[in-house]
Amino acid sequence: MRRKDLVIVGNGNAACRLLDELMSRGARDRYDITVFGEERGGAYNRVLLSKVLAGEAPDSIVTKPPAWYERNGVRLVSGTSVARIDTASRAVVAADGARQRYDVAVLATGSQPLVPPLEGMTTSEGDLRPGVFVYRTMDDCVRMRGCARAGDNAIVVGGGLLGLEAAKVLSDMGLHVTVIHVAKSLMNAQLDQMGGDMLEQHIERCGIFVRTGRTVEAICGEEAVEGCRLDDGSVLPADMVVLACGVRPRVDVARASNLPINKGIVVNDTMATQVPGIYAIGECAEHRGRLYGIVTPIWEQAAVLADVLTGANPQARYRGTKLYTRLKVAGVDVTSMGSTEPELESDDVLQVVETRKSTYRKLILRDGRLLGAQFVGNTAAAATLVQLFDRNDPLPADPLEALCPGGGAGPAAQAERVVCTCHKVSEATLREAIEGGACSLEAACAATKAGTGCGSCRGEVAQLVARHAPSPEVAGGRAVAVG
Amino acid sequence: MAPRSSLRLKIVTSETTTHTHCPYCAFQCGVVMTDRADHAGVIDVRPDDDFPVNRGQMCIKGFTSAALLDHPERLTVPKIRGRAGRLLPARWDTALDFVAERLLRLRELHGPAALAAFGSGALTNEKTYLLGKFARLALQSPNVDYNGRYCMSSAAAGQNKAFGIDRGLPFPVSDIAHTKALLLWGANCAETLPPIMQWIFAQRDNGGALIVVDPRRTDTARAAALHLQPTPGSDLALANGLLYLALEEKLIDTAYIAARTDGFDDLRRAVLSYHPAHVERLTGVSTQDQLKAVRLLAEAPSSMLLSGRGPEQQSKGADTVLSFINLMLALGKVGKPYSGYGCLTGQGNGQGGREHGQKADQLPGYRHIEDAEHRAAIARVWGIDPAELPAKGKSAYELLDALGPEGGIRALLVFGSNVAVASPNALNVERRLASLDLLVVCDAFVNETARDAHVLLPVAQFAEEEGTMTNLEGRVILRQKVRPAPPEVKTDIEIFCELARRLGAGRHFQYTSAEQVFDELRRATAGARADYSGITYDKIRRNRGVFWPCPSVEHPGTPRLFAERFHHPNGRARFHAVHHRPAAELPDDAYPFYFTTGRYKEHYNSGAQTRRVSKLEEAKPEPKVEVHPRLAARLGVVEGDSLLVESRRGAVTFRVAVVPSIRPDTLFAPFHWGGRKAANVLTVPALDPTSRMPEFKVCAVRARRVSESN
Known part of the structure; x- marks a missing residue:
């Protein structure tokens, strides 16, 4: 049987995960695989870009070096953008006109940064002027790092996840960093006003200045960047400006190929577009009206598509993923899932605010289930809650319990618990014996027979002795022996 | 075999004491068993203070293990299923002739791959070795595997x-x-x-x-x-x-x-x-x-x-x-x-059981059946042409799933394993077993697997024969004979020899003792990964066990591995890039909870032995399903209620234990019971692509409260 041609357009996180999923299902037996990557080199993990900005070697975040493709029999065409897909003759057409035949094409073109049209932002050729950066690619990070010097002033436009991450790294490098955010509070897509305010306190404690409710109107300076003019007329000196104003799905290839597009490339539950043989996954794909920019949905989509394309499970379907965001820059923990505000009259809200620690925890409940949650400064319960949220499982009758992980295992009926299973000795029996004077391990074992069978409970008996033996005064001044 | 007591000056007329090992798990506690000279009394079992593994401790299963020896339900004569469907006592010759004739006829009709053998991690190294040899040379079939597939x-x-x-x-x-x-x-x-x-x-x-x-x-x-x-x-x-x-x-x-x-x-x-x-x-x-x-x-x-x-x-x-x-x-x-x-290996001889050739893809000494050199080495020891060795056969669950006319395996011999309880998707396995032309079960008790057997052959138990086991540390130890088996009971080794003779392979099975088998095993493993060639019964007795690899009689054994090198040819360990993937079946709207299985201290594996010991049965008479208090409230059950737990494969009613120690999205039940209490009725037969291990620990279930009468 002839092997079919599978072409993946894009070489980011989604393409990378799809390759892993395809390989683990033996896809090489069915397909000759070609990957087009716009950036040079292999795939890297974009989520970890801040490491490169912070000075780690670019290779440290490379997930698939070119050698990987060679070893796995995958053709990598890197440093090449794709212009369009010729759906009539079934060929992927590169920007340089080269054509690659396909039976199956997967668009994994990801997102591109939103760049607001600021005065003085671009050169006469339309490129970003030197000193102005977006924060999206490995090259962006390498260039930014080359430009940033301790003592310089940096302005980060945008107080979302990426903006704060970039601000923190630059601040750690010794720059004076100001974050300008258009909304009234930081991370307003994921946090309510109170959460955003708490986050701002943490961010400012890191040494970063925050101006919310402000926009940048112009970038000033003759040659080099000298500053930013804000909408209140004030001018802040700056040696570099980082634009982190959000992303939008990259749909240029899809548009040029006449694929149906809404906000993103429209796909169904098998990740297929309307055009036979063409699929889309990752940040560029719009599934049931939603776009995703985080890891979990990308993994799920890649697994479904690999199942379908290899026939490993032709019935595999992607049903959507709930929203879950995590900001983790050193010293500041933020987690958000689902809605940020109640939506119905009947929705319930539980908030815990610790003013001195600037921590904030909020649960939004509907019928005893989680509609949304936010954590700033204390995210210990997030891991448990996100699973309840994902599965729409009920919370404890008192939702406060859900904020105390590990607190579920209460002491109910503890005394009746059998400590020594060989001789069926309960904790209550042991306690009685210990309080009655059997206040060493040996004495307690002798009195109750506990620990004289297999011996595996002796450690526990010793703990009970330590806990329940009468204090030395009562026991005649002798120290309590603990085995 | 010298009873230790004879070495002491204590005057003992009515008792003998023997240092041996517990019949159950891979810890293989050293035990001291005391038997009356006339073997009529109850034997005392105590932990051995001097054995360096358990150092005088033992669990309740070990303390009560002697109850199995004189157990009233013990199988003491061969049985053949009569026309009316009842099992009737038979003479050994009759039973063995019957089995051999059927095997020969089925092989003639359907080819050697229609015959299969199923072993166990409870068998000694000697039996493990012989079972693999028996399947390949006497049955001439590739289909031999064992319950260790479910374990290690x-x-x-x-x-x-x-x-x-x-x-x-x-x-x-x-x-x-x-x-x-x-x-x-x-x-x-x-x-x-x-x-x-x-x-x-x-x-x-x-x-x-x-x-x-x-x-x-x-x-x-x-x-x-x-x-x-x-x-x-x-x-x-x-x-x-x-x-x-x-x-x-x-x-x-x-x-x-x-x-x-x-x-x-x-x-x-x-x-x-x-x-x-x-x-x-x-x-x-x-x-x-x-x-x-x-x-x-x-x-x-x-x-x-x-x-x-x-x-x-x-x-x-x-x-x-x-x-x-x-x-x-x-x-x-x-x-x-x-x-x-x-x-932490599970079964008594889970370690040795995976080394000596009762696995579908293995030959003794951890040799691989698809490696030409390895085949040649074993063929030399067995005195055959390597071409006579069958190829790789089906793994445990696949083998059981191929039983009956549809799957092509028409005859199965089971040694020391209760596959009807221990396998995933147990109802399917039960149906498959019932569709066999010949099912022979060699065991000391009539377990769930024997329910549809055509022939039952009674075998000796742990204290009635000798043989080596390899414990969880890789220490080869010696089980000693404490007392003789009942008169009409044979050892598995005797059964292999007798059947092989009837199948025309007698010259390969000339053994009069376990030690003889072990000596052949030593030769067969010489130079292999699991090299036992330097281990002797006497050396084990002297040193309280010998760690493999032990390539020569002078070699002290190898308690610790990897200090100098790993065992790949270049001496280095290999990393493997592995990725998470979801379990074969995850909770969804129809089956919203995780179900997982495990054990009780009082029972061992399928419970075939421990459920017959009254002290253990009293301590844990039935499996209970563990439910978190929050989930219990949601399901409307309290402690002691009956909960019907259903998966896509079957349903089981368990009594409820409400415990805060389990995750609120998960139900747990032990798998030691068969029939209507079998947790494995629920489990999913998805297999690991490399090890062929079934997914016992994750499947999706739903649950509802039922009244007692259900």
Whole structure:
């Protein structure tokens, strides 16, 4: 049987995960695989870009070096953008006109940064002027790092996840960093006003200045960047400006190929577009009206598509993923899932605010289930809650319990618990014996027979002795022996 | 075999005492059994104070093990199913002739692959070895496998890939007491290996930290300083997440990685996608706890990770074990004093059982049946042409699933395994067993598997014959004969010889003692991975066991592996980039809960033995399903209610135990019971692609309260 041609357009996180999923299902037996990557080199993990900005070697975040493709029999065409897909003759057409035949094409073109049209932002050729950066690619990070010097002033436009991450790294490098955010509070897509305010306190404690409710109107300076003019007329000196104003799905290839597009490339539950043989996954794909920019949905989509394309499970379907965001820059923990505000009259809200620690925890409940949650400064319960949220499982009758992980295992009926299973000795029996004077391990074992069978409970008996033996005064001044 | 008492000056006229081993788990506690000279009385069983593994401790199963010997339900004569469907006593010759005739006829009609044998991790090394030889030379079939496939196969596959050798623990169990950080992953040894707890408590007393990873807050977890309670089936993601953090926190040992391992770069890149936020979502374990665990492991001067069946009995079990080994290698621990990865083997001879050729893909000495050199080596010892050795056969569940006219296997001989209870999707296995043209069960009791048997052959028990076992440390020990078997009972070795003769392969089966078989096993394993050639019965007696590999009679054995080199040809360990994948079946709207299985301290495996011991039966008379109080409220059940638990494969009604120690999204039940109480009616027969281990530990169920009368 002839092997079919599978072409993946894009070489980011989604393409990378799809390759892993395809390989683990033996896809090489069915397909000759070609990957087009716009950036040079292999795939890297974009989520970890801040490491490169912070000075780690670019290779440290490379997930698939070119050698990987060679070893796995995958053709990598890197440093090449794709212009369009010729759906009539079934060929992927590169920007340089080269054509690659396909039976199956997967668009994994990801997102591109939103760049607001600021005065003085671009050169006469339309490129970003030197000193102005977006924060999206490995090259962006390498260039930014080359430009940033301790003592310089940096302005980060945008107080979302990426903006704060970039601000923190630059601040750690010794720059004076100001974050300008258009909304009234930081991370307003994921946090309510109170959460955003708490986050701002943490961010400012890191040494970063925050101006919310402000926009940048112009970038000033003759040659080099000298500053930013804000909408209140004030001018802040700056040696570099980082634009982190959000992303939008990259749909240029899809548009040029006449694929149906809404906000993103429209796909169904098998990740297929309307055009036979063409699929889309990752940040560029719009599934049931939603776009995703985080890891979990990308993994799920890649697994479904690999199942379908290899026939490993032709019935595999992607049903959507709930929203879950995590900001983790050193010293500041933020987690958000689902809605940020109640939506119905009947929705319930539980908030815990610790003013001195600037921590904030909020649960939004509907019928005893989680509609949304936010954590700033204390995210210990997030891991448990996100699973309840994902599965729409009920919370404890008192939702406060859900904020105390590990607190579920209460002491109910503890005394009746059998400590020594060989001789069926309960904790209550042991306690009685210990309080009655059997206040060493040996004495307690002798009195109750506990620990004289297999011996595996002796450690526990010793703990009970330590806990329940009468204090030395009562026991005649002798120290309590603990085995 | 010399009873120890004869060496003492004590005047004993009416008793003999013998040092031997417990019949149950892989800990193989040393025991001292006392028998009346006329073998008429109840035997006393005490733990052996001097045996260096259990050091005078033993669990309740061992204390009560003698009850099996004089048990009234014991099978003491061969039985053949008569025309009316009832099992009738028969003479040995009649029974063996009947079996042999049928086997020959079925082989003539359907070919040798229509005959199959199924072994057990409870068989001695000698029987294991002979079963493999019997299947290949007497049955001439490729189809032989054993229940160890359900037990150790994932850990074995992982260790072989990473280290080039598979020994459960690469160090004596006593090393546990000296490690500064001990991580028990999905191993509830307080219930499954109670006497091992003395080493774990000693570890704590020596200032070590204990970490337990388990979806249940088990008795073992209660003893831990840190307990991580992940979602069933997410262990691999958690291990990769720990390695991600180790990389981020610069906790890995780059000098060790450079000097002793291969393949780290690929692994490092693969692990980059296990960001803690993502791992939290998959596992439910907070980043804080992930960090605590990996710091403890990395920063302690010595640390161990020991896994149990929890992470191994999954359809990604072998990869999960590799993720553990990756972690310990990256932290530079494997092969250092009191450090490394190990697996806590389950069955009595789970270790030896996987080394000597009762696996579909293996020949004695851990040789591979598809390797021409390995085939030639065994053919030489057996005096045959290598071409006469059949190829690789079907793995355990696949073999059982191929029973009957549809699957093509028409005759099955079962030795020491209760497959009807121990297999996943148990109802299917029951149907398959019932469709056989010939089912022969060799056992001491009529277990669930024997229900549809055509012939039952009664065999000797642990105290009635001798033979070697290999315990969880890789220590080869000797079970001694305490008393003779009942008159009409034979040993498995005798049955192999008698049947082989009737099948025309008698010249390959000329043994009059277990020791003779062992001597042949020594020759067969010489130069192989699991080299037993330097071990003798006498040496075992003198040294209280000998650790393999032991390549010559002068060699002292090998208590510790990997200090100098690993067992791949270049001496280095190999990293393997492994990825999380979901369990074969996850909860959904129709079947909204996880279901997982495990054990009680009082019972062993399918319960075929322990359910017959009155003390154990009284202590744990039935399986209970564990339900979190919150889930219990949701289901409207209280302690003691009956809960009908259903999966896509079947339904079981359990009595409810409401416990806060289990995750609120998970139900747990032990698998020791058969019939209508069999937890494995629910489990899913998804298999690991490498080890062929079934996914006992994760499936999806629904549940509802039912009234008593149901």
